[in-house]
Amino acid sequence: MIPAENNRLVASRDLARGCAIRMRHRESTLKTVDTRKPLLTAIVAAAFLMPFVGRSQNPFPEGQVRDTVVLVCSQCHPLTRIIEGDLTAAEWEFTLYDMIARGAAVHAEDLDLVRQYLIDNFAIDTR
Ligand code: HEC
Numbered sequence: 001m002i003p004a005e006n007n008r009l010v011a012s013r014d015l016a017r018g019c020a021i022r023m024r025h026r027e028s029t030l031k032t033v034d035t036r037k038p039l040l041t042a043i044v045a046a047a048f049l050m051p052f053v054g055r056s057q058n059p060f061p062e063g064q065v066r067d068t069v070v071l072v073c074s075q076c077h078p079l080t081r082i083i084e085g086d087l088t089a090a091e092w093e094f095t096l097y098d099m100i101a102r103g104a105a106v107h108a109e110d111l112d113l114v115r116q117y118l119i120d121n122f123a124i125d126t127r
Helices: 004-035 037-052 066-072 089-102 108-122
Strands: none
Touching (some): 066 108
Protein backbone atom coordinates (compact mmCIF):
# COMPACT_ATOMS: atom_id res chain seq x y z
CA MET A 1 0.00 0.00 0.00
CA ILE A 2 1.40 3.45 -0.93
CA PRO A 3 0.72 6.04 1.73
CA ALA A 4 -1.53 8.91 0.67
CA GLU A 5 1.35 11.41 1.11
CA ASN A 6 3.46 9.57 -1.42
CA ASN A 7 0.61 9.70 -3.88
CA ARG A 8 0.51 13.48 -3.61
CA LEU A 9 4.26 13.66 -4.16
CA VAL A 10 4.04 11.55 -7.30
CA ALA A 11 1.13 13.64 -8.53
CA SER A 12 2.95 16.96 -8.10
CA ARG A 13 6.09 15.57 -9.69
CA ASP A 14 4.06 14.50 -12.72
CA LEU A 15 2.44 17.90 -12.83
CA ALA A 16 5.87 19.56 -12.81
CA ARG A 17 7.08 17.31 -15.60
CA GLY A 18 3.92 18.06 -17.59
CA CYS A 19 4.61 21.77 -17.25
CA ALA A 20 8.21 21.36 -18.39
CA ILE A 21 7.05 19.47 -21.47
CA ARG A 22 4.48 22.14 -22.23
CA MET A 23 7.12 24.89 -21.84
CA ARG A 24 9.48 23.07 -24.17
CA HIS A 25 6.65 22.64 -26.62
CA ARG A 26 5.92 26.36 -26.42
CA GLU A 27 9.57 27.18 -27.07
CA SER A 28 9.71 24.95 -30.11
CA THR A 29 6.51 26.49 -31.44
CA LEU A 30 8.03 29.95 -31.08
CA LYS A 31 11.18 28.83 -32.88
CA THR A 32 9.08 27.44 -35.71
CA VAL A 33 7.40 30.80 -36.13
CA ASP A 34 10.78 32.55 -36.20
CA THR A 35 12.19 30.38 -38.97
CA ARG A 36 9.05 31.04 -40.98
CA LYS A 37 9.51 34.81 -40.86
CA PRO A 38 11.25 35.15 -44.25
CA LEU A 39 8.49 33.03 -45.77
CA LEU A 40 5.82 35.25 -44.21
CA THR A 41 7.59 38.33 -45.54
CA ALA A 42 7.61 36.80 -49.00
CA ILE A 43 3.90 35.98 -48.76
CA VAL A 44 3.10 39.54 -47.66
CA ALA A 45 5.18 40.94 -50.52
CA ALA A 46 3.45 38.59 -52.96
CA ALA A 47 0.06 39.69 -51.61
CA PHE A 48 0.97 43.28 -52.44
CA LEU A 49 1.70 42.25 -55.99
CA MET A 50 -1.44 40.13 -56.35
CA PRO A 51 -3.79 42.91 -57.50
CA PHE A 52 -1.43 43.59 -60.39
CA VAL A 53 -1.17 40.02 -61.60
CA GLY A 54 -3.15 39.55 -64.77
CA ARG A 55 -3.03 43.16 -65.81
CA SER A 56 -1.74 43.69 -69.28
CA GLN A 57 1.28 45.50 -67.92
CA ASN A 58 2.83 44.87 -64.53
CA PRO A 59 3.38 48.31 -62.99
CA PHE A 60 6.39 46.94 -61.09
CA PRO A 61 8.45 45.21 -63.77
CA GLU A 62 11.42 42.99 -63.01
CA GLY A 63 14.50 44.81 -61.86
CA GLN A 64 17.33 44.44 -59.37
CA VAL A 65 15.52 46.57 -56.79
CA ARG A 66 11.89 45.73 -57.64
CA ASP A 67 11.26 43.79 -54.38
CA THR A 68 13.00 46.50 -52.36
CA VAL A 69 10.82 49.22 -53.87
CA VAL A 70 7.62 47.21 -53.35
CA LEU A 71 8.51 46.43 -49.73
CA VAL A 72 10.03 49.77 -48.64
CA CYS A 73 7.56 52.00 -50.44
CA SER A 74 4.44 50.22 -49.18
CA GLN A 75 5.20 50.84 -45.50
CA CYS A 76 3.32 54.14 -45.18
CA HIS A 77 0.96 54.39 -48.14
CA PRO A 78 -0.39 52.15 -50.88
CA LEU A 79 1.78 51.53 -53.92
CA THR A 80 -0.84 53.36 -55.98
CA ARG A 81 0.93 56.53 -54.83
CA ILE A 82 3.79 55.46 -57.07
CA ILE A 83 1.75 54.06 -59.94
CA GLU A 84 -0.53 57.08 -60.15
CA GLY A 85 2.12 59.64 -59.27
CA ASP A 86 2.28 62.22 -62.02
CA LEU A 87 5.96 62.99 -61.63
CA THR A 88 8.77 63.90 -64.00
CA ALA A 89 12.25 62.38 -63.60
CA ALA A 90 13.43 65.45 -61.68
CA GLU A 91 10.37 65.31 -59.44
CA TRP A 92 10.96 61.62 -58.82
CA GLU A 93 14.49 62.36 -57.68
CA PHE A 94 13.18 64.98 -55.27
CA THR A 95 10.33 62.72 -54.08
CA LEU A 96 12.71 59.84 -53.37
CA TYR A 97 14.85 62.04 -51.12
CA ASP A 98 11.67 63.41 -49.56
CA MET A 99 10.51 59.84 -48.75
CA ILE A 100 13.88 58.96 -47.27
CA ALA A 101 13.71 62.11 -45.12
CA ARG A 102 10.29 60.92 -43.95
CA GLY A 103 11.76 57.55 -42.98
CA ALA A 104 11.77 55.30 -46.08
CA ALA A 105 14.48 52.71 -45.41
CA VAL A 106 16.44 52.80 -48.67
CA HIS A 107 20.01 51.58 -48.19
CA ALA A 108 22.75 53.89 -49.47
CA GLU A 109 24.03 51.20 -51.85
CA ASP A 110 20.54 50.82 -53.37
CA LEU A 111 19.90 54.54 -53.78
CA ASP A 112 21.09 54.92 -57.40
CA LEU A 113 19.28 51.76 -58.48
CA VAL A 114 16.02 52.74 -56.75
CA ARG A 115 16.14 56.23 -58.29
CA GLN A 116 16.76 54.74 -61.74
CA TYR A 117 14.03 52.13 -61.28
CA LEU A 118 11.45 54.79 -60.33
CA ILE A 119 12.45 57.08 -63.19
CA ASP A 120 12.57 54.28 -65.78
CA ASN A 121 9.15 52.92 -64.85
CA PHE A 122 7.15 55.86 -63.53
CA ALA A 123 8.51 59.21 -64.72
CA ILE A 124 5.99 60.79 -67.11
CA ASP A 125 8.71 62.39 -69.24
CA THR A 126 10.93 59.32 -69.78
CA ARG A 127 8.39 56.51 -69.99
C1 HEC B 1 7.96 56.74 -43.72
C2 HEC B 1 6.74 56.74 -44.50
C3 HEC B 1 6.88 56.68 -45.99
C4 HEC B 1 7.58 55.77 -46.76
C5 HEC B 1 8.37 54.57 -46.25
C6 HEC B 1 7.39 56.15 -48.13
N1 HEC B 1 6.58 57.24 -48.22
FE1 HEC B 1 5.93 58.12 -49.93
N2 HEC B 1 4.82 59.42 -48.82
C7 HEC B 1 4.80 59.50 -47.45
C8 HEC B 1 3.93 60.58 -47.05
C9 HEC B 1 3.63 61.00 -45.62
C10 HEC B 1 3.44 61.15 -48.25
C11 HEC B 1 2.47 62.32 -48.40
C12 HEC B 1 3.28 63.56 -48.64
C13 HEC B 1 2.40 64.74 -48.94
O1 HEC B 1 1.25 64.54 -49.32
O2 HEC B 1 2.91 65.86 -48.81
C14 HEC B 1 4.01 60.39 -49.34
C15 HEC B 1 3.74 60.64 -50.69
C16 HEC B 1 4.33 59.97 -51.73
C17 HEC B 1 4.14 60.29 -53.12
C18 HEC B 1 3.24 61.40 -53.67
C19 HEC B 1 4.09 62.63 -53.71
C20 HEC B 1 3.58 63.67 -54.65
O3 HEC B 1 4.14 64.77 -54.64
O4 HEC B 1 2.65 63.39 -55.40
C21 HEC B 1 4.90 59.46 -53.85
C22 HEC B 1 5.04 59.42 -55.35
C23 HEC B 1 5.60 58.60 -52.91
N3 HEC B 1 5.22 58.92 -51.63
C24 HEC B 1 6.49 57.63 -53.26
C25 HEC B 1 7.20 56.85 -52.37
C26 HEC B 1 8.23 55.94 -52.75
C27 HEC B 1 8.73 55.69 -54.16
C28 HEC B 1 8.65 55.32 -51.61
C29 HEC B 1 9.77 54.30 -51.47
C30 HEC B 1 11.09 54.77 -51.79
C31 HEC B 1 7.88 55.88 -50.51
N4 HEC B 1 7.00 56.81 -51.01
C32 HEC B 1 7.99 55.50 -49.18
C33 HEC B 1 5.45 58.66 -46.58
C34 HEC B 1 6.26 57.60 -46.94
